[in-house]
Amino acid sequence: MSETHKEWIGKRVKKFRKITKLSQKDFAKKAGIPLNEYIRIENGEVEIRIARYMRLQDTAGVKLLTKESYRPSVMQLFGKKTNPEQQILLRTFLDIEKNASEKGLYWVDYLREFFPSMAELIQRMVEKEMYHLNSKVA
Secondary structure (H helix, E strand, O other): OOOOHHHHHHHHHHHHHHHHOOOHHHHHHHHOOOHHHHHHHHOOOOOOOHHHHHHHHHHHOOOOOOOOOOOOOHHHHHOOOOOHHHHHHHHHHHHHHHHHHHOOOOHHHHHHHHOHHHHHHHHHHHHHHHHHHHHHHO
16 A cells, blocks of 8 residues: 555654654654644644645755755766766866856856757756755655
8 A cells, every 4th residue: 555645744754853853742842833733744644734844844954955056066967987988078068067167157057058958958867866865855
């Protein structure tokens, strides 16, 4: 049986609390939520509105990445494990990143000026990586 949306939210809320190393009582108090209600949320027994979810997330100090805040460098995005052929392309992107930096631009935005289709492809890669990183904390 697959988990319900309430259970999914409950697991994430519990993860938020575990990040703070607070008890349920202390976390609920810090979030301004009655303890019995908080326990029901964490146990996946009730639906909550996005505002309450965001309050719990803020209480834990969890900041999810957004398109505006997540700007990985070329090496962060591509430099994990590359073969010799990929190294050639990597050096090209590093040059683009350097030129963009000299102009005060983010390298993907700079690339968009000259190669819009390639920039869109890279932007999708950035968003996929951002989603992956967010799923680890949320």
